[in-house]
Amino acid sequence: MATTTDATPLNEVDPAASCFFNALLRETCAWRLDTTGHGELARLPITEGELQLRLQHRSTSGECRFQWPILWFKEGASQAVDFPTALEHILASPALVGPLDATARHTFRERVLESRANTRASLDDRDDLAHLQNGPLTFAEAEQGLLAGHAFHPAPKSRAPFSEAEARAFCPEHRARFGLAWWAVAPPLAAGDSSRDITAADLALEVLPANLATRLPPGFSALPMHPWQAMQLRRQAWVQAQERRGQLLWLGNSAAEWLPTSSHRSLYAPRAPWMVKGSLSARLTNSLRLLSLKEVRRGLHLDRWMRELDMARRFPGFAVMQEPAWLGWLDAKGDVDPASLVVLRENLLLGAAETETVVLATLTQQPLGPGRQTLLAARLRARAQTLGESLPQVARGWFAAFCRHVLTPLFGLAVEDGIVLLAHQQNIVLRLDDGWPVGMFYRDCQGSGVGDRFLERHPQLEHPPENYWARDTQRRYFLYYLLINSTFAVTSALAADGLIDEATLQHDLRDHLNALRERLDGDLDCLDHALQSVQLEAKGNFFCYLSGINEATLTEPARLYLSLDNPLAPAAAAAPATNRYQGAPA
Structure with missing residues (x-):
């Protein structure tokens, strides 16, 4: 051999x-x-x-x-x-x-x-x-520095059908920068909605460049789009027919000031008041990345629901990048075309210039070269040297601040308000002051749901919202994303890079959750489950991907999940780690 x-x-x-x-x-x-x-x-x-x-x-x-x-x-x-x-x-x-x-x-x-x-x-x-x-x-x-991708995925950087040239032109890991594609959509085809006093079409005008605005016919709606997606749609016979009829007018691309973020389909320009998240007819990891009508409506609901909550007082430093508007066009049947959908997301960074804002996934991604460590560990080693403090002391202090500014508001919303935000590592944007957590922005309103506590607080609702989740569903998704995917990634990174024993951080995490349990008033089911259940559930990306399932359209996503031992359970410290294979999803 x-x-x-x-x-x-x-x-x-x-x-x-x-x-x-x-x-x-x-x-x-x-x-x-x-x-x-x-x-x-x-x-x-x-x-x-x-x-x-x-x-x-x-x-x-x-x-x-x-x-x-x-x-x-x-x-x-x-x-x-x-x-x-x-x-x-x-x-x-x-x-x-x-x-x-x-x-x-x-x-x-x-x-x-x-x-x-x-x-x-x-x-x-x-x-x-x-x-x-x-x-x-x-x-x-x-x-654009998230180069390794999901730490538990067999192919985290799969991006079919992007060619190599398209990847270099449009993918964040290649530091792509390009212009937004713009359409003018005639009134019979235009679709959209807004949760603000301003229409979605008028909000979109806030990012439409002046040189393209002059080409927008009266009464038409301006529709921004990822340029790769626009190229795919312009090849479709129906779109070409609408262009010939004058129902869709191609306005062109704006200046190359837009950057794809780690999700590929969410675009950011530093001076724009809105980020633009749109459908991509591409399979990134487990899913074809097309928005759906129910998903874009979730942003409008969340924007309305959270207005009554005194977030700044209850959770200083925490905010949601709201998505109060969506736009698209109607297809030949008069239905909203998922491939055309875009949402406008608040660019809260415009008002946060004094702090560093870093997506958690980049902070904790595994080392990218020999002798290197995570960005998180490197920052804390430098801080420990500057302050003359021990590495465990700095690590525990940083983790305590992380729990205060991430876990407290997210559990607080779930327990007291019944609003559940699925905060995986790419949805948590940490606000850092000299590398120290002082707040967070949550993004991706499509990953939001409500529970029984929300229904109790809104008795006027005739029917539960589309994204109502029963308790077992909340336990599965909320705890997987916030604890297993995000928080355990922090404890793992700090321990793997030799700053502290992970058991110490797990002990501190349990203490923090117990303190929340005493402080918060509402539905404590998720907190109790996190603290007492012998097992939690984690998404099985390996067999999902092996099976070729499109996760985004799966009617029962629960079958992708498998049981893992809960390191926070009272007896976890005495129990050896186990692995339970539940097989490839049918």
């Missing part, structure tokens, strides 16, 4: 492989953990022998740091193998991934390798990795 040439060298990093194996280890129980004289070793059974992964660190939530290369152990001997070879072995091993037909195996393999190649290309394209580690970062730098 000859050693392959693409094996990741010792002490190197491989973010794409880390994301892949973290997802696989979380979702299958067909591996075992051994402790050797050199540390922990994950053994994965394959048809011919086993693959061995040496672990530099293993978090209580399952996130691992790996020491490369991957080892293939067979007939008493081991050798380094590259990632593509390891992937072939995994996909040929039903014990790990279940039975796969040739088409499913080929499609998954190609998508995973494409994502890995995309990650490598973006790393090779960057000359600012040291800056991304040490900061401070602007909002745009942080958004």
Whole structure:
């Protein structure tokens, strides 16, 4: 057996492989953990022998740091193998991934390798990795500095059908910058709504450049759009027919001052009062990224519901980037065309210039180069050196501020108001003062719902809102996003980079949640579940992606979730970590 040439060298990093194996280890129980004289070793059974992964660190939530290369152990001997070879072995091993037909195996393999190649290309394209580690970062730098992607996903940088040239022109990891595409939509086709006193069409005019505004016919609505999406739509026969009829008028592109953020489809211009989030007819990770009418309406509902809440007093430093308007056009049947939809999102950064605003996912993403650490750890090491404080002391202080400015308002809204915001790492934009949390912005109003507490507070409603969630649904989604996806990523990063023992942070987290339980008045079910349940639920991205499911249109997303041991449960400290595989979704 000859050693392959693409094996990741010792002490190197491989973010794409880390994301892949973290997802696989979380979702299958067909591996075992051994402790050797050199540390922990994950053994994965394959048809011919086993693959061995040496672990530099293993978090209580399952996130691992790996020491490369991957080892293939067979007939008493081991050798380094590259990632593509390891992937072939995994996909040929039903014990790990279940039975796969040739088409499913080929499609998954190609998508995973494409994502890995995309990650490598973006790393090779960057000359600012040291800056991304040490900061401070602007909002745009942080958004376009999320190079590794989801830490528990087999292909976090998949982006079909983008070509390489399109990726460089439109993707955040390549620091793309471009102009908004603009249409003029005739009244019979125009669609939109607003929760403000100003119409959606008039709000859109606030970001329409003067040189394009002169081309807008009287009575027509100006519709902004991602330029890649506009190119796809202009190829459609129906759109071409509307252009010939004069119902859709192509106005052109604005100046190249808009930047794609980490979600790709949300666009930001520093001086614009609105960000623009639109549909993308592309499959990014698990979903085809098309907005739906029910999703864009959620933004209007949330904007109205939260006006009566005294957020500034109750939760200083916390705010929601509201999405009070949506626009699009009607299709041939008179229905709103999902591919045309856009929402306008408040650009709250215009009033927050005095603070650094950084998406949490960039702060905690795994190291991007040999000898590097997370941006979060680098910032805290620098602070500890400046202040002459110990690393554990600084880490505990930072985490306490994180809990105060992130967990307190989000649990507060859920418990007292019945408003649930699904705050995963890309929806939490931390406001930092010299690297220290002083507040947060929540974004993505599509990820919002309401519970029983909301219905109690709004007895005038004839019917529950479309995004009403029962208690078991809130437990699943809210705690997965806020605790497992976001908060445990913080504790894992600080522990993996050697600042503090993770058990100390988990203890502090439990104390914070207990204090909230005593302080908050309302529906305490989610808090009780977080503190007492032996298990929580996590989304299974590996088998979701392997199955080719479009998560955005799945009628029962709950089937994507699997049980994980809860490190906050009273007996968690005495129990060994386990993994429970629930199989690929049907």
